[in-house]
Amino acid sequence: MELINIKGNTFYIKGGTNTGVYIYGDNTALIIDPGLSGSRPKRIINMLELNNINLKFIINTHEHNDHYGACNQFREHYKNLYILSSEYAKLYIEYPDLLSRYIIGGKSNEFMDGKLKSKSLEKIDIDKTLKEGIVSLNSVDFTIIDFKGHTSGSIGILTKDKVLFVGDLLIGSEMLSKYDFLFIYDLQEYIKSINKLKIIDFEYLVLGHGKDTITKQDSRELIKKHEDAINKYINQIREELNTSMGLENLLKKIVVKNNLRNNYKAYHFFKSSLVSVISYLVELQEIDYILSDGELLYYTKKK
CATH class of the missing domain: 3.60.15.10 (Ribonuclease Z/Hydroxyacylglutathione hydrolase-like)
Known part of the structure; x- marks a missing residue:
């Protein structure tokens, strides 16, 4: 030391x-x-x-x-x-x-x-x-x-x-x-x-x-x-949400696509960061949500 x-x-x-x-x-x-x-x-x-x-x-x-x-x-x-x-x-x-x-x-x-x-x-x-x-x-x-x-x-x-x-x-x-x-x-x-x-x-x-x-x-x-x-994940999430998707399914796609090391703590940390990106895109009025068969689905708004 x-x-x-x-x-x-x-x-x-x-x-x-x-x-x-x-x-x-x-x-x-x-x-x-x-x-x-x-x-x-x-x-x-x-x-x-x-x-x-x-x-x-x-x-x-x-x-x-x-x-x-x-x-x-x-x-x-x-x-x-x-x-x-x-x-x-x-x-x-x-x-x-x-x-x-x-x-x-x-x-x-x-x-x-x-x-x-x-x-x-x-x-x-x-x-x-x-x-x-x-x-x-x-x-x-x-x-x-x-x-x-x-x-x-x-x-x-x-x-x-x-x-x-x-x-x-x-x-x-x-x-x-x-x-x-x-x-x-x-x-x-x-x-x-x-x-x-x-x-x-x-x-x-x-x-x-x-x-x-x-x-x-x-x-x-x-x-x-x-x-x-930051921009890498913002753009990935925008692209994935061209199809309406629930939070857990979206997180799975992000983790698998980027080969993110995962354990119980990391999973929840990734989920928290994902919610932060979604909230950011909501503030930009780029995404919206629907409720379908009891599931909350996010999607990217069409321009």
Whole structure:
């Protein structure tokens, strides 16, 4: 494990979920996305201790537990730790069963709960919620950016070193090539967030899941790959719905056509993303529905 300097006071630690670290002049620190609970946060704490760094703040970019799950492990060690998130993310972090219910579409079950519930033994409390704009922590300003889409509570954090932590707004090219049907809650908001990212003044981008930091120049190519992936599935769904079809049958065609890796959790994630695309096309007034023999069927409107 290594504390990697990006620029100035801004660092990150590679992992299954990358963790951002901002080190203040007084050798205290802010962490962005501590990741899952377990052995990794213990190693991060040991590394901070070896460097005489005292953790003061955690910011969670969004409400998925692979980003926030370790919060309580850090709080147990740093008694005065202050944990922050967006207002919407706070709901899901403090009540993680809500995510399972949303994904399932009703009461959840052990098939999903075992995958999605936080491994933290105790309830995580968010001390303060963040809105888009400037927040001052330990007399240093950070820019909070609303990046709705992947989730409703997703935010980005821009440090004064012009390093931007984007959570899961983007994923690395290697991961995108394997998992290009992106998990998106609100496609319209996601597209707005992607377009917002294009005009933000940053020098380096840190992904929640990716091997390396990305320069502003290289981010353009990665953004284009995400836009291509989105458009690929939008167009496939438009085409499939030239014949009226139910949601489950449509999902089956998308999964088989694209050879998507599937399990119980992934199936429901794909279904959630499919509903997001359908809602987007409804907003564009491109598709409609009928009820036939007790089944709800969507179809593409004829021009």
